[in-house]
Amino acid sequence: MSTGIVHLIDDDEAIRDALAWLLRSHRIESRAWDSAESFLADYHVDMRGCLILDIRMSGMTGLELFEQLLDRGCAMPVIFLTGHADVPLAVRTVKKGAFDFLEKPFSDGELAERVVAALGLDEQNHRLATSNASIDARLQSLTMREKEVMKRILGGQYNKVIAADLQIAMRTVEVHRARIFEKMNVRSAVELAQLLAGAQLD
Amino acid sequence: MSTGIVHLIDDDEAIRDALAWLLRSHRIESRAWDSAESFLADYHVDMRGCLILDIRMSGMTGLELFEQLLDRGCAMPVIFLTGHADVPLAVRTVKKGAFDFLEKPFSDGELAERVVAALGLDEQNHRLATSNASIDARLQSLTMREKEVMKRILGGQYNKVIAADLQIAMRTVEVHRARIFEKMNVRSAVELAQLLAGAQLD
DNA sequence: TCCGCCATTGTGGATATCCACAGGCGTGGC
DNA sequence: GCCACGCCTGTGGATATCCACAATGGCGGA
Numbered sequence: 001m002s003t004g005i006v007h008l009i010d011d012d013e014a015i016r017d018a019l020a021w022l023l024r025s026h027r028i029e030s031r032a033w034d035s036a037e038s039f040l041a042d043y044h045v046d047m048r049g050c051l052i053l054d055i056r057m058s059g060m061t062g063l064e065l066f067e068q069l070l071d072r073g074c075a076m077p078v079i080f081l082t083g084h085a086d087v088p089l090a091v092r093t094v095k096k097g098a099f100d101f102l103e104k105p106f107s108d109g110e111l112a113e114r115v116v117a118a119l120g121l122d123e124q125n126h127r128l129a130t131s132n133a134s135i136d137a138r139l140q141s142l143t144m145r146e147k148e149v150m151k152r153i154l155g156g157q158y159n160k161v162i163a164a165d166l167q168i169a170m171r172t173v174e175v176h177r178a179r180i181f182e183k184m185n186v187r188s189a190v191e192l193a194q195l196l197a198g199a200q201l202d
Numbered sequence: 203m204s205t206g207i208v209h210l211i212d213d214d215e216a217i218r219d220a221l222a223w224l225l226r227s228h229r230i231e232s233r234a235w236d237s238a239e240s241f242l243a244d245y246h247v248d249m250r251g252c253l254i255l256d257i258r259m260s261g262m263t264g265l266e267l268f269e270q271l272l273d274r275g276c277a278m279p280v281i282f283l284t285g286h287a288d289v290p291l292a293v294r295t296v297k298k299g300a301f302d303f304l305e306k307p308f309s310d311g312e313l314a315e316r317v318v319a320a321l322g323l324d325e326q327n328h329r330l331a332t333s334n335a336s337i338d339a340r341l342q343s344l345t346m347r348e349k350e351v352m353k354r355i356l357g358g359q360y361n362k363v364i365a366a367d368l369q370i371a372m373r374t375v376e377v378h379r380a381r382i383f384e385k386m387n388v389r390s391a392v393e394l395a396q397l398l399a400g401a402q403l404d
Numbered sequence: 405t406c407c408g409c410c411a412t413t414g415t416g417g418a419t420a421t422c423c424a425c426a427g428g429c430g431t432g433g434c
Numbered sequence: 435g436c437c438a439c440g441c442c443t444g445t446g447g448a449t450a451t452c453c454a455c456a457a458t459g460g461c462g463g464a
Contacts, residue, residue, distance in 0.1 A: 087292045103290055156389060159450070193399065194356065347440075390421095
């Protein structure tokens, strides 16, 4: 069960109503916004779901909104609606990370299918982000010295070598190592390497 | 210095000549093919460079060629040329991995810029593939038992636990472990984990 | 001034690993 | 029949790690 909804952003009320109705008939919850500005005013990075953007709106365009969202670290998938065939624009936008482009007119089923896929991707991104945030928090809890030791542990160095490298006693390295494993919630250097390898951190 | 060239695939001789001339004026080497079929007949997975495909050709189309190449594990970037604005098609193809779409008419500089970027990506992909192939070869050299032991080493298990798990002596695990490290060219479990984490294997 | 935390160093001892050497059994290929 | 290889087990011993406990000094905040 997804906790995301579809954000409908279009300055044309008739379009918003039609889209909301269409999605409702597929049991998909949505929220309508009459401008990019009003959406941005309420936007926060923890928002879930996906966006349906008309590419051309008065005021801030769909593209400008998309750029803003990228800048703010938004991970929600974005589906563009366009009535004008502009291949270079579509290609450029998709390569920048837009989820999809839909050219009007399109069938109800087609839109619903894309939306379902987009919400699925949002769910997946959310799980990944949650996992990464947990790992990142653990990393933030390490002291500077612990980070220096951890870097060398991950480089495959023995405690004796780390001690020589940092000009401290091997016993000190042993203490740091134990603290690092405790804070990162792992039991060995291998587990630590695997944990960080599976994460995509900032 | 890239060892890749630009493969020009178009059934229109005038287009091929014009493109070749344009690229030559930018000191970019190219090879022309008058059909998708003729290119495929000569294609092999070790080919380097990038492709410029006209999307509509008599016989096998550019799209059909692209699908064939994906099936054959081709990693060379593909730039599509099209005279017809078809947003859904362009979006679908780019999401499948096409490097770019260029709509006619386009400027010389624009094409050259895309080609240079595509050749750069090919270079990067090649380095990655070479590294992965080396790692894969080392993995292939492991015996079945060694693979079983390695899996558990990477899972963070101690030798004593692996021994109990596989119903063999701990000394046996020690021997396998040493052989694994020798074949994979690492000195510790951490190095092994890092090696495999950095690789994208089949 | 006191307290908590970080960084450091140490003792003692158990467990895990690495290295070298040695040998047996089963299987498949020549 | 012989040989090579994989898998297995073992001895001996050195090195690396983990765990528990203990202590000191510096620093920053209350």
